[in-house]
Amino acid sequence: MRIGLAGLGVMGYRIAGNLAKAGKLDIVYNRTLSKAEQFSKEYGVKHVTDPKELIKSVDLLITMLADDNSVSSFLMPLAPYAKDKIIVDMSTISPSVSISIANEVMKNGGIMYDAPVIGTSIFAEQKKLTVLLGGPESHVSTVTEVLKETASTILYMGKNGMGLYAKLVNNLMVGVYVAALAEAYNFGISAGLKPEDVHKVLALYGSAKSPTSELKVPKMMTSDYSTQFATKHMRKDLEIITKEAQNLHVINPLSSLALQFYKFAEALGYSESDYVSVLEVYKKANLSK
Incomplete structure (x- = not known):
């Protein structure tokens, strides 16, 4: 399984680092190119400048972005390319917005999970985050297998939106x-x-x-x-x-x-x-x- 991550902010950088050290991260994207270049240099993981190239290159895409608008403007244009993809959004956004995006992803043959985290950057560095997962039960084990590299506890809360x-x-x-x-x-x-x-x-x-x-x-x-x-x-x-x-x-x-x-x-x-x-x-x- 090829895994990508978009969003190398305070939390995203540390989560991506944990996945990279575990050998479970293949490609990253960040709107500010310098941060992606820094990550690539530090961890030896490829970075891309086009979100469409990112989603086309992976089976599972993790996003860690700032807010409703950031997540919606990033993922909605990618929904047409979501067939057979798993999208795991770890951002904390409005449940109603997340559900709308998940429905669009599902219409295009993909699956989306909301997976916000409890814990600070220190918890991320120590791989002690708690993830609250919302989405279809069908692929929970697949998502859990990936996220266990950065979280000590992963709790399945139910359908889309419940994690948020x-x-x-x-x-x-x-x-x-x-x-x-x-x-x-x-x-x-x-x-x-x-x-x-x-x-x-x-x-x-x-x-x-x-x-x-x-x-x-x-x-x-x-x-x-x-x-x-x-x-x-x-x-x-x-x-x-x-x-x-x-x-x-x-x-x-x-x-x-x-x-x-x-x-x-x-x-x-x-x-x-x-x-x-x-x-x-x-x-x-x-x-x-």
Whole structure:
């Protein structure tokens, strides 16, 4: 089986690297050519400049792109070439958009899976990602065999779109949680607690500790906003959640409020920074005594 990957961003580059090291990647594509050239030089994997050449050259195509428009504009023109192909989209996009693309792929004789991931770039480097898979049950084992080279856990969620809904469930919780962590951290520091003591409560011994607080509170302590998951991506995911909640006729007051805080963080210049930079919103908003 020949395998290709499109999208060599923060996550895509690491996922592609894992596949290349396992000998399971034959060809890559990236819109910014220099990144594809860099990957080819590092891993000895061929790169192409034409998406049509990419899909024609492979049996299974993995995509890891930024948003609804990126995925739709990339995959829709390739749908006519999807006969007997498996497309695995690991992007986090709107389930409704993904389902539309999957239907178009299926009309042309191909199969598509939504396969968003849980985990940061560090998890990708350690091959400890969790993949949430949505699509036909028929080829789950084939897809799993490929993705196990970059993920420690692969969960089949059901039909097309279900992987993405599951990812949004996760990111709703994480987006609200990290905003709450920032609020709690800012509250504690403002009260006069030492950063290391706030860390003990939030990340080590408190009742709300979690792997996320263990990872993010140390970054808050040092204002380390080096990107593991960008603020712009969290904002985008919360916007998707708000849109999908409207489609499902359910309320999402907490994630809607958290969305505003990530928008504020972007307005402060932290769009490309890690989303833990939402802490800066609280710092800037502190009232004068």
